[in-house]
Amino acid sequence: MTTSQPPVIHDDCICESATWNQNGVTVAGWNGRGSSLNQLDEPLGLFVDEDAAVYVAGTLNFRVVKWASGASSDQVIAGGNGEGNQNNQMKYATKIIIDKNGTIFICDHMNMRVQRWFKNDDHGQTIIENISCWGLTLDKEKLLYVSDWKKRRITKRPSEQITAGGNGQGSALNQLFYPCDVFLDQDQSIFVADDGNQRIIK
Template identity: 50%
Template sequence: MTQYALPNIPLHARWTQNGVTIAGGHGEGNASNQLPCPLGLYVHDDQTVVIAGSVNHRIVEWKTDATSGQVVAGGNGEGNRTDQLNDPTDVIVDKDTDSLIICDRRNRRVMRWPRRSRTSGETIIEEIDCWGLTMDDERFLYVPDYQKDEVRRYRVEETKGTAVAGGNGRGDHLNQLNYPTYVFVDRDHSVYVSDNENHRVMKWHKGAKEGIVVAGGRGKGNALTQLSYPNGVFVDPLGTVYVADCWNDRVMRWYNGATQGNVIVGGNGRGQQANQLDCPVGLSFDRHGNLYVADCGNHRIQRFSIEAR
């Protein structure tokens, strides 16, 4: 998610435990009302959701209360042409250029796709094993490389980038990462990254040589001190970390400086009921503080409304 405006989520906010399916929920397939294994997502101010659908090699947009989505990038089969994608895993919107920025994972590239034409995109970063991406308020692009175990920052039109997290080989030391997936950047330009196979979320202050653990880091497990293959990550202005705890089928909140988290949605066993998740991957919030979760195994996007104080 592009960090132009963040919701002011109250410190002890609560969300409804039964989610509402706002996209997909009709199983696997290529129909316009289906969303097989959604991964990354971006939420507009009007609650329109843009979703990376890796299985269908397309990016789809679902407007509020819509019963089907519209393909806005890809959708022309698996491939590496400029009008094709291959297993896209994340998408953000660059408002300044009115375009989508897409991690086209299996093509090992990051693409810019104009929202007006929708017919084809252009490669802006090549030969990168990306999974997630984000952009800060100065329009720097941040992209984890899960093979090089680092996060790189790119200026507009820059193709090489600079390592800002990891880059010291695969491992679990504080200056290392192990299969980084999704990334978030706060207003101070600190980088938060889901260190997937270390089962932790790391924070790297701007210019730091090593990171600090802000969620998990106690090995793989389902205790409140642990995560299991974390993916989507979001940080609010108070420094509270929200993370999609994929293999534990829950979304957790870790307060700034906390040594354990708490479950805010899910955590009721793997399943397809309204209060259950099946390997959540991407997550985001709208400007009202409502939570959106890419419920990969259930092939749907769930919205959990924030409760009034």
């Protein structure tokens, strides 16, 4: 008599023996570059919610759009009022993250700010100024971790605590060189895409 072992499932709920399809399925865009509601233009920021809706920062469309699962066009949920620095505009948004309440946090890179848009609002609020933000994430306590591209560091907000880098530009293990994204795992360990050093550092 033989017995099969149950599959090993990790904290991320992905089975250890899981495999993925080798061919992808387009879920947003694919109608050429443009500004119509079924088009994207340099999509850099991406977020997927629990309902499989896809949120995209259309960098050169100066807006964040939502593509519901199976939709053929998007819905503008932030920006969409042209390039600019007003609270209903953005300029080169690079990263977005959305909390459980539907509040959107946006790295508005060329405006040197992080904006917060509450659900269904027609404008955002600048919550961090004078920062060369490229990536951001939220921890379990809804505190922001933001990559500061020019200052070569990751800071925790609103306390401004430096959590990675901050020791000048370099390749030492306590330094960063153009940190472009940040991620927190379930243990609150910080992973940084350290672009200038061609590495991912924990």
